[in-house]
Amino acid sequence: MSRLLPAIALLFLPAIALHAQDTASVDADLVKQSVSLRNIAMQNSNAWEILESLTQEVGPRLAGSPGDQAAVAWAMLKMQDLGFENVRAQDVTVPHWERGQLSVQITNPHPQSLVAVALGGSVGTGEEGIEAPVLMVQNLEELAKLPASQVEGTIVFLPGRMERHKDGSGYGPAVAKRSSGASVAASLGARALVIRSVGTDNNRLGHTGAMRYDLAQPRIPAVALSNPDSDILEYQLSQGQPVSLRINLSARHLDPARSANVIGEIPGSDLPEEIVIIGGHLDSWDLGTGAIDDGAGVAITMEAARQILLSGKRPKRTIRVVLFANEEFGLSGATEYARLAEVEKHILGMEGDFGAGKVWQLASRVAPEALYKVEAMQNMLADLGVEPGSNDSGGGADISPLLKAGMPVLAPRQDGTEYFDIHHTANDTLDKVNRDDLDQNVAIYTALTWFAANVEGDFGRLPVEETPESQ
Amino acid sequence: MSRLLPAIALLFLPAIALHAQDTASVDADLVKQSVSLRNIAMQNSNAWEILESLTQEVGPRLAGSPGDQAAVAWAMLKMQDLGFENVRAQDVTVPHWERGQLSVQITNPHPQSLVAVALGGSVGTGEEGIEAPVLMVQNLEELAKLPASQVEGTIVFLPGRMERHKDGSGYGPAVAKRSSGASVAASLGARALVIRSVGTDNNRLGHTGAMRYDLAQPRIPAVALSNPDSDILEYQLSQGQPVSLRINLSARHLDPARSANVIGEIPGSDLPEEIVIIGGHLDSWDLGTGAIDDGAGVAITMEAARQILLSGKRPKRTIRVVLFANEEFGLSGATEYARLAEVEKHILGMEGDFGAGKVWQLASRVAPEALYKVEAMQNMLADLGVEPGSNDSGGGADISPLLKAGMPVLAPRQDGTEYFDIHHTANDTLDKVNRDDLDQNVAIYTALTWFAANVEGDFGRLPVEETPESQ
Numbered sequence: 001m002s003r004l005l006p007a008i009a010l011l012f013l014p015a016i017a018l019h020a021q022d023t024a025s026v027d028a029d030l031v032k033q034s035v036s037l038r039n040i041a042m043q044n045s046n047a048w049e050i051l052e053s054l055t056q057e058v059g060p061r062l063a064g065s066p067g068d069q070a071a072v073a074w075a076m077l078k079m080q081d082l083g084f085e086n087v088r089a090q091d092v093t094v095p096h097w098e099r100g101q102l103s104v105q106i107t108n109p110h111p112q113s114l115v116a117v118a119l120g121g122s123v124g125t126g127e128e129g130i131e132a133p134v135l136m137v138q139n140l141e142e143l144a145k146l147p148a149s150q151v152e153g154t155i156v157f158l159p160g161r162m163e164r165h166k167d168g169s170g171y172g173p174a175v176a177k178r179s180s181g182a183s184v185a186a187s188l189g190a191r192a193l194v195i196r197s198v199g200t201d202n203n204r205l206g207h208t209g210a211m212r213y214d215l216a217q218p219r220i221p222a223v224a225l226s227n228p229d230s231d232i233l234e235y236q237l238s239q240g241q242p243v244s245l246r247i248n249l250s251a252r253h254l255d256p257a258r259s260a261n262v263i264g265e266i267p268g269s270d271l272p273e274e275i276v277i278i279g280g281h282l283d284s285w286d287l288g289t290g291a292i293d294d295g296a297g298v299a300i301t302m303e304a305a306r307q308i309l310l311s312g313k314r315p316k317r318t319i320r321v322v323l324f325a326n327e328e329f330g331l332s333g334a335t336e337y338a339r340l341a342e343v344e345k346h347i348l349g350m351e352g353d354f355g356a357g358k359v360w361q362l363a364s365r366v367a368p369e370a371l372y373k374v375e376a377m378q379n380m381l382a383d384l385g386v387e388p389g390s391n392d393s394g395g396g397a398d399i400s401p402l403l404k405a406g407m408p409v410l411a412p413r414q415d416g417t418e419y420f421d422i423h424h425t426a427n428d429t430l431d432k433v434n435r436d437d438l439d440q441n442v443a444i445y446t447a448l449t450w451f452a453a454n455v456e457g458d459f460g461r462l463p464v465e466e467t468p469e470s471q
Numbered sequence: 472m473s474r475l476l477p478a479i480a481l482l483f484l485p486a487i488a489l490h491a492q493d494t495a496s497v498d499a500d501l502v503k504q505s506v507s508l509r510n511i512a513m514q515n516s517n518a519w520e521i522l523e524s525l526t527q528e529v530g531p532r533l534a535g536s537p538g539d540q541a542a543v544a545w546a547m548l549k550m551q552d553l554g555f556e557n558v559r560a561q562d563v564t565v566p567h568w569e570r571g572q573l574s575v576q577i578t579n580p581h582p583q584s585l586v587a588v589a590l591g592g593s594v595g596t597g598e599e600g601i602e603a604p605v606l607m608v609q610n611l612e613e614l615a616k617l618p619a620s621q622v623e624g625t626i627v628f629l630p631g632r633m634e635r636h637k638d639g640s641g642y643g644p645a646v647a648k649r650s651s652g653a654s655v656a657a658s659l660g661a662r663a664l665v666i667r668s669v670g671t672d673n674n675r676l677g678h679t680g681a682m683r684y685d686l687a688q689p690r691i692p693a694v695a696l697s698n699p700d701s702d703i704l705e706y707q708l709s710q711g712q713p714v715s716l717r718i719n720l721s722a723r724h725l726d727p728a729r730s731a732n733v734i735g736e737i738p739g740s741d742l743p744e745e746i747v748i749i750g751g752h753l754d755s756w757d758l759g760t761g762a763i764d765d766g767a768g769v770a771i772t773m774e775a776a777r778q779i780l781l782s783g784k785r786p787k788r789t790i791r792v793v794l795f796a797n798e799e800f801g802l803s804g805a806t807e808y809a810r811l812a813e814v815e816k817h818i819l820g821m822e823g824d825f826g827a828g829k830v831w832q833l834a835s836r837v838a839p840e841a842l843y844k845v846e847a848m849q850n851m852l853a854d855l856g857v858e859p860g861s862n863d864s865g866g867g868a869d870i871s872p873l874l875k876a877g878m879p880v881l882a883p884r885q886d887g888t889e890y891f892d893i894h895h896t897a898n899d900t901l902d903k904v905n906r907d908d909l910d911q912n913v914a915i916y917t918a919l920t921w922f923a924a925n926v927e928g929d930f931g932r933l934p935v936e937e938t939p940e941s942q
Contacts, residue, residue, distance in 0.1 A: 056706035059583040070581075111537075112530040112760075115897060203674055204759070204897040228900035232760070235527035288675070289583075289703070426586060426675040429699035 026376040030454055033313070035380050038447035041307040045439040050078065051299035055289040055430045062286040063326035064096025064257035071282050075262035075298075075323050082306045084264030084321065090340070092325040094332045096257040097121055099208075099286060100250030104194070104223060107131060108244040110236055114229040116194070117206030117287065117425075118251045119178060119222040120329055121213070125192070129248035130155065130221065132191050136237050140177050143184055152189030155245050156181070159234055161227070164200040168354065168416035174198045175209070182222040183214035192247055193222040196230035201421035204228050208285055209424045210329055221249050259283070259325040261333045266309055268318040268453065276453045277320045277349045277407075278304065278445065281327035281334075281398055288428025292419065296433060296441075297352030298323055304445035308453075315453035317347065324398040327353070331397060338401035346407045347458040350448060351396030355422075356438040357415035362448075363389030366408040367460020374410070377451055381444055389413060404466045408459035410452070412444050497847040501925055506851050508782055509918035515781075516910040518774035521549065525769060526760040526901045533757035534797035535567025535728035542753050546733035546769075546794050553777045555735030555792065561811070563796040565803045567728040568592055570679075570757060571721030575665070575694060578602060579715040581707055585700040587665070588677030588758065588896075589722045590649060590693040591800055592684070596663070600719035601626065601692065603662050607708050611648050614655055623660030626716050627652070630705055632698070635671040639825065639887035645669045646680070653693040654685035663718055664693040667701035672892035675699050679756055680895045681800055692720050730754070730796040732804045737780055739789040739924065747924045748791045748820045748878075749775065749916065752798035752805075752869055759899030763890065767904060767912070768823030769794055775916035779924075786924035788818065795869040798824070802868060809872035817878045818929040821919060822867030826893075827909040828886035833919075834860030837879040838931020845881070848922055852915055860884060875937045879930035881923070883915050 058074050061067035072089060079087040097120060104116040135154035137143040143156065158177045163170035175198050182193040197207035206224045213219045225233060236243050262282060268274065280297020284290025305321045325333030348366075362378045364371075371391060378388050394400055395409030403409050415437075422428050452459075529545050532538035543560060550558040568591060575587040606625035608614040614627065629648045634641035646669050653664040668678035677695045684690045696704060707714050733753060739745065751768020755761025776792045796804030819837075833849045835842075842862060849859050865871055866880030874880050886908075893899050923930070 052706060056703045057581040057583075059581075059703070066582075110528040110530075112528075202900075202902045203676070204900060205675060228760075228898075228902050231900070231902060232527045232530070235523060289699075427673075427699075429673075429675060429702070431673045431699050431702060 026373060027456060030451060031376065031380050034447040034451045037307060037311055037450050038443045041304065041446040042439055042443040045303055045442040046306070047299040047303035047438050047442045048435050050302055051291060051295045051433065052430055054295045054298060055291045059289045060286045061282065061284050061290060063094040063259055063283045063329050063332065064254065065286065068259050068283055072260045072262055075282055078302070079262060079264035082302065083309050084305065085267055087264040089260035089262055090337065092259050092261055092333045092336045093256050094259040094326040095329055096254040097329065098252055098254060100124060100252060102223060102249045104225070105246045106233065106236060106243060107246050109241040112232060114232060115204045115206060115226045116223045116229065117208045118249055119211040119224055120208050120285070121211050122222045122249065122251050123219045124251045125221050125247055125249045129246055130192050131244060131246040134233070134237065134243045134245050140181060140184055146188060148188045151185065154190055155192045155194055155247070156185040156190040157233060158195045159230055161196055162198050162200055162420060164417065164420070166415055166417050167413065168419060170200070171198065171420060178209050178211055178224065180212060182211055182220055183217040186217040186220045190220060192220050194245065195224050197224040197226055199227065199420050199423060199425065202227050203427060205425040205427055207424045208287060221247060223247065223249065261325050261337050262323040264321050266305060266315060266319040268316050269314040270316040272318050273345055274317040275320050275346045276317055276449060277322055277346050277399065278449055279322035279324060279398065280352045282323040283326045283328055285328055285424050287426040289430065290428060291430045291433055292355035292422055292428050293424065294327065294353045296356035296438065300352045300356070300438065300441045300445055303442045304449050307442065307446045308450055315450065317453040319449055319453050327398055334398040334401050338405060341402065343402055343405040343407055346402055348410060348452045349395060349399040349402055349407050350410045350445065351399045352441065352445070353396050353398065354414045354416055355419045356433045356441055357417070357419060358437045358440055359386055359412040359414055359444050361387045361389040361413040363393040363411040363413050364391050364409065365393045365395060365403065365462060366391065367462065370408065370459040373455055373459065377448055380447060384440060384444065386444065403462060406461045406464045408462055410448055412448065414441065497844060498927060501922060502847065502851050505918040505922045508778060508921050509914045512775065512778040512917040513910055513914040516774055516913040517777070518770040518909050518913045519906050521773055522762060522766045522770035522904065523901060525766045526762045530760045531757045532753065532755050532761060534565040534730055534754045534800050534803065535725065536757065539730050539754055543731045543733060546753055549773070550733060550735035553773060554780050555776065556738055558735040560731035560733055561808065563730050563732055563804045563807045564727050565730040565797040566800055567725040568800065569723055569725060571595060571723060573694060573720045575696070576717045577704065577707060577714060578717050580712045583703060585703060586675045586677060586697045587694045587700065588679045589720055590682040590695055591679050591756070592682050593693045593720065593722050594690045595722045596692050596718055596720045600717055601663050602715060602717040605704070605708065605714045605716050611652060611655055617659060619659045622656065625661055626663045626665055626718070627656040627661040628665045628704060630667045630701055632667060633669050633671055633891060635888065635891070637886055637888050638884065639890060641671065642669065642891060649680050649695065650683055653682055653691050654688045657688040657691045661691060663691050665716065666695050668695040668697055670698065670891050670894060670896065673698050674898060676896040676898055678895045679758060692718060694718060694720065732796050732808050733794040735792050737776060737786060737790040739787050740785040741787040743789050744816055745788040746791050746817045747788055747920060748793055748817050748870065749920055750793035750795060750869065751823045753794040754797045754799055756799055756895050758897040760901065761899060762901045762904055763826035763893055763899050764895065765798065765824045767827035767909065771823045771827070771909065771912045771916055774913045775920050778913065778917045779921055786921065788924040790920055790924050798869055805869040805872050809876060812873065814873055814876040814878055817873055819923045820866060820870040820873055820878050820880045821916065822870045823912065823916070824867050824869065825885045825887055826890045827904045827912055828888070828890060829908045829911055830857055830883040830885055830915050832858045832860040832884040834864040834882040834884050835862050835880065836864045836866060836874065836933060837862065838933065841879065841930040844926055844930065848919055851918060855911060855915065857915065874933060877932045877935045879933055881919055883919065885912065
């Protein structure tokens with residue numbers, strides 16, 4: 001275990017040692033039940049059918065779009081069909097952005113059209129478009145150091161490439177240019193931002209994703225080239241002649257729209273007021289059908305709860321499945337859920353939002369005195385390849401407001417080696433999901449959910465960082 | 472050798488046996504020279520730089536387009552820069568088709584936009600578009616058997632999937648629906664044809680490619696869905712409700728345009744009238760930058776000839792590099808070249824038009840009495856992984872008119888396992904080429920070209936199937 005623990009978790013090692021005996025004291029029957037449910041789920045999972053229905057019928061479901069509304073209707077019906085109780089839609093107001101049409105062309109020295117996508121939230125160029133010389137800057141830090149005289153009037157190009165890692169750790173360092181690059185460039189007088197896609201593939205498909213404008217700076221258009229198209233632009237820039245781009249983008253912001261968190265439950269028998277919350281986000285980007293992001297999280301958690309329903313056994317605590325509105329474009333659903341929730345009743349949360357890769361580690365963030373329960377859960381999953389993880393998990397974007405308000409989390413970590421080949425592209429479609437891996441996820445969520453909903457005592461509370469209202 | 476020979480080649484086995492002694496009689500010095508050139512080429516190949524310049528500067532070059540003209544200008548300059556003699560452009564008239572804009576949407580029962588591309592040569596839908604119920608038929612044979620009453624007024628969907636094979640043999644069976652599907656459907660009253668892309672990948676990128684209209688039938692629009700989009704359509708069709716599609720396509724045919732075969736030579740010292748012809752096609756489809764189809768063939772053959780130039784040795788025969796115009800959309804350049812050529816002076820041809828995968832086999836079509844020379848050439852390449860091949864090769868599309876007029880051919884066969892993931896899509900870009908494999912190709916073409924240009928005696932003649940004028 002310790003080999004995989006980051007420094008922060010070492011603080012808890014004495015606690016683990018103290019509770020070493022308690023591990024044995026976890027109810028053996030509960031472990032047996034959990035493993036039995038796990039094995040049945042692995043054989044009988046219908047997650048694929050749920051995911052197939054969501055992707056092939058509803059398809060893209062960007063917050064505020066007609067697809068988003070179709071997804072809410074789909075989820076309400078599906079939750080009812082699967083037999084959940086207290087199925088309801090919790091109103092959420094979401095931003096509504098449309099990407100419109102985009103064309104990007106090298107106009108000098110060697111004209112060529114480039115494949116690109118608008119970043120989520122980008123303004124358009126106006127009908128006249130923007131044509132300007134390209135200034136390539138290796139990264140945001142270098143850009144921030146440049147004098148405005150060098151940047152003014154240019155289109156800034158940030159060419160950095162994302163690294164591939166099993167745990168997705170290449171994403172953080174690569175994504176800053178997408179999130180804040182436009183405003184840094186605009187603060188120096190740039191007319192537009194072009195980035196190499198934040199993605200690990202070589203497909204001719206751009207990776208979109210949310211960007212934010214600093215309100216103190218002019219809002220300039222921001223687009224991402226596919227990796228092969230970034231190569232073309234870099235090649236022409238390397239040949240010593242000035243390079244110009246033309247960008248025409250008709251993206252626009254519309255009035256905020258109504259969406260919903262969709263919620264269903266298996267009410268608890270003994271402790272119905274205590275909630276184990278599991279879920280994913282219902283919205284997706286508009287380019288793909290949202291199979292790995294986040295149809296997989298939706299299907300895995302719905303199916304895990306369904307497996308418990310099918311068993312005929314009633315959990316002691318309430319199991320609540322929440323399909324969050326608009327994760328991609330500002331966590332609207334998560335924020336609203338946390339604002340209205342009685343967070344103290346949520347004894348544990350688990351979120352699936354990293355595709356359907358095989359689970360290889362169980363991370364967590366629980367109170368030190370409850371770590372022995374995490375250890376017991378990891379033990380019962382070890383034969384599926386699940387290693388011990390650290391106790392400093394952030395849980396996931398949608399449950400992070402609950403975590404910050406004190407709720408412990410479990411985080412089954414998935415193999416993300418190929419996740420960022422697909423993430424936020426048109427390629428996010430059902431065929432990218434491996435059915436066996438999806439079912440391994442379902443089995444693991446089923447076992448963990450059952451265990452958490454029935455274990456003696458809770459997982460403690462975390463230090464409160466923020467109350468939901470303060471966000 | 473025999474293990475790999477198809478039945479037809481068995482006919483020649485007695486010839487091989489007869490010439491077994493002659494193998495030893497191939498000039499040992501020539502073999503030594505060829506292997507030496509091969510080894511130098513492998514180390515010093517500049518094929519990547521040629522390919523990079525063509526794809527990253529010129530990019531897409533569909534026959535008749537501005538990119539096609541840019542490619543001709545590029546090739547003339549490059550041939551001169553590389554030091555070839557008699558560099559010239561041979562005028563060729565080519566068709567000129569523009570794909571325009573395409574949108575394909577499922578309108579019922581579950582609306583969703585689908586990713587598709589127009590097939591090359593398709594007519595448009597008119598501004599009003601076409602909306603009609605979808606009739607899925609497993610293949611062309613089944614379609615041909617249906618009564619017109621069942622097909623009339625529908626959009627026919629042919630869902631067959633191409634198989635992946637190292638030798639690309641899945642292409643032939645899969646491509647018939649692309650070539651002739653529209654006219655078969657139109658003959659039964661269909662309003663449009665939709666096919667699953669002829670490709671082995673799962674990217675959200677359609678595969679284009681030439682289609683032909685039977686002049687006796689109405690011309691209806693023809694489009695290819697990407698594989699994931701075909702899955703979506705198949706899924707909705709499988710749910711028991713009628714499915715409708717809307718197609719809007721603004722493709723159009725323009726007036727024929729001027730293009731050119733670009734030709735350069737290394738004149739022979741002793742037998743300048745005898746020609747060894749090598750080459751590929753200069754045009755590409757409009758979606759990608761034509762890296763594997765056929766920038767690779769262009770770069771491999773130009774660089775092989777350049778390696779011979781660099782050696783300072785003069786070949787006995789003339790080595791002619793021909794970059795053919797418009798292979799993709801009707802073999803215009805190949806037909807014109809053969810029409811004007813003195814075919815009898817062409818003692819051997821080699822064409823690269825299957826990407827840049829590693830060469831694993833040397834196939835041929837030479838007169839039986841010359842087979843021992845092919846055997847000697849394969850022997851000198853065996854350590855690079857090149858196995859003996861059959862003597863029934865078709866050579867390649869662009870040299871097939873010469874072959875039919877009696878010219879023998881060599882065919883270094885490349886590993887095409889991944890070729891049809893990329894073929895005729897936007898994904899046909901430089902990054903898909905492996906530099907080491909590209910250079911292995913160059914080394915092999917260099918050795919074979921040198922050998923053929925210097926070997927004692929020729930490769931015989933093939934039975935004449937057609938004279939170029941009769942085509």
